[in-house]
Amino acid sequence: MxxxxxxxxxxxxxxxxxxxxxxxxxxxxxxxxxxxxxxxxxxxxxxxxxxxxxxxxxxxxxxxxxxxxxxxxxxxxxxxxxxxxxxxxxxxxxxxxxxxxxxxxxxxxxxxxxxxxxxxxxxxxxxxxxxxxxxxxxxxxxxxxxxxxxxxxxxxxxxxxxxxxxxxxxxxxxxxxxxxxxxxxxxxxxxxxxxxxxxxxxxxxxxxxxxxxxxxxxxxxxxxxKIPEVILSIARKGPLSHNMTNLVVQNFAANVALAIGASPIMANYAEEAADLAKLGGALVVNMGTVTPDGLKNYVQALQAYNAAKRPVVFDPVGAGATAVRRSAVKTLLASGHFTLIKGNEGELQTLHGVSVTQHGVDSTSTLSLAQKARLARDLARTHAAVVLLTGKTDIVSDGTRTLRVDNGHELLGMITGTGCTLGTTVSAALAAHGHVDPLVAAVAGTAMFGVAAEMAAARSEVRGPGTFVPAFLDELYLIRKASADGDMRWLTMVKVQAVEVQEA
The missing domain is CATH 3.20.20.70 (Aldolase class I)
Incomplete structure (x- = not known):
């Protein structure tokens, strides 16, 4: 033994x-x-x-x-x-x-x-x-x-x-x-x-x-x-990031995946999932567009990746916005296991059984940092998953360890699909490193994403959201390339801290 x-x-x-x-x-x-x-x-x-x-x-x-x-x-x-x-x-x-x-x-x-x-x-x-x-x-x-x-x-x-x-x-x-x-x-x-x-x-x-x-x-x-180990692993393995997501962000998500060294595929037809799951990647179920057929595809793909023992990321976009979305969340959570659940404060409160009215997919922050940490920790324990609560400060928890990541820039909130593409980034990290430690993989993907945003926003040519996007893709690529070359200076910008989770 x-x-x-x-x-x-x-x-x-x-x-x-x-x-x-x-x-x-x-x-x-x-x-x-x-x-x-x-x-x-x-x-x-x-x-x-x-x-x-x-x-x-x-x-x-x-x-x-x-x-x-x-x-x-x-x-x-x-x-x-x-x-x-x-x-x-x-x-x-x-x-x-x-x-x-x-x-x-x-x-x-x-x-x-x-x-x-x-x-x-x-x-x-x-x-x-x-x-x-x-x-x-x-x-x-x-x-x-x-x-x-x-x-x-x-x-x-x-x-x-x-x-x-x-x-x-x-x-x-x-x-x-x-x-x-x-x-x-x-x-x-x-x-x-x-x-x-x-x-x-x-x-x-x-x-x-x-x-x-x-x-x-x-x-x-x-x-x-341990963050560089994950970034190097993504670059070395080039893992598949299978995104089941809405049309609005497919191109952006694919470009983000390529920039960090992953191999993207945007495939919403679940009949492909069993074959794709065998390729050693990870699945992103992004609930940006909810239809009856789409929900069936999500469930089938989730179960195919579970059967192959590959990571699955769940992004319950706008979970509390409508009765349809709340019902879809319940169906998906009951249909299989998610390695990581990513969402904003309102979305994760909905998953936790709190009645929250969302206006679209955005979330207005009402919880303190301590309350967010407890929400992430409790959800992680309930669903035996890593939970990533996004916001100005991102909280990542596996139910035992809870950390805060304070990297990012306000311009991310002015671009359609940055939350969705964070899911893509984290999926690649999980595909490459999740078998070692899914929490570390999630923290690494989140920190890399945030640091790239900060570096892009600091560029002289960036004047707003329109010029930010190409700069952001460049910086994701440059972080990956620098890491592969042994240049880890970007790590000095990483802001990761463990958080004490207080009981209610």
């Missing part, structure tokens, strides 16, 4: 020493960090008696289980086997990998520390579940550091892993990583061949006055740093 799929984005390593933990309660710190978005927890205690380690491990494991987050124990393989947690992390001077695997049994996570190419390749060949690479920067939490390898050292290890066929092995970096440098560390390792899956942090969360806020800040930095 293989180890479970794990999100390594924000990896918490605990430290119970007074210098780091102070007088805080470790269990409380871990729970707060999980509430903030920590995705995996490692309990590290090299000095306490075994009975204390066992008791603390049991307590922490009960907490992580509430959040469905893997719990690992550092070094104490016997304790991990005794309490039945998800796995262990072992260093170069700890128990041998084969012995740890024998004690734990199949299906457990076994991570290994690697500070050099040789150590990394040996651990990969042994069958490590993931690698903890470092130490990146000098740190007070680990005194037995062999060497400080820096981001360049991390990058060289990743390159060696990829060259030897271990490109799929998950990796995190550790050592002095915090919210201020996490994004830079991950960006400096971006390449078409292999990137970091996350960062491991100790004092940045354990010693924080607000562990939940610290975890959210790091989560936002890590997800933001």
């Amino acid at each position: 293989a180890a479970p799929k794990v999100d390594y984005s924000v990896y918490l390593v605990t430290d119970s020493t007074p210098a780091i933990l102070g007088d805080a309660d470790l269990a409380s710190v871990v729970e707060q960090s999980l509430q903030g978005g920590v995705t995996i927890v490692q309990y590290r205690d090299k000095h306490s008696p075994r009975d204390h380690v066992v008791a603390t491990a049991r307590k922490l494991h009960q907490i992580t289980q509430k959040y469905n987050v893997p719990f690992l124990i550092n070094d104490h393989v016997d304790v991990a086997a005794e309490i039945g947690c998800e796995g262990v992390h072992i260093g170069q001077d700890d128990m041998a990998f084969e012995e740890a695997k024998r004690l734990l049994g199949e299906g457990k996570i076994i991570g290994i520390t690697a500070s050099s190419k040789e150590e990394a390749l040996k651990a990969a060949s042994q069958g490590a579940t993931y690698l903890g690479i470092g130490t990146v920067y000098a740190t007070s939490t680990k005194k037995d550091t062999k060497s400080i390898i820096g981001p360049v050292g991390v990058s060289s290890i990743l390159a060696a892993l990829a060259a030897e066929g271990h490109g799929a092995l998950p990796t995190v970096c550790i050592g002095g990583v915090n919210a201020s440098n996490a994004r830079d560390v991950m960006r400096q390792t971006v390449s078409p061949r292999k990137t970091l899956d996350g960062v491991a942090v100790v004092s940045a969360i354990v010693a924080a006055r607000d562990p939940a806020a610290a975890a959210r800040e790091i989560q936002g930095a890590v997800i933001g740093a």
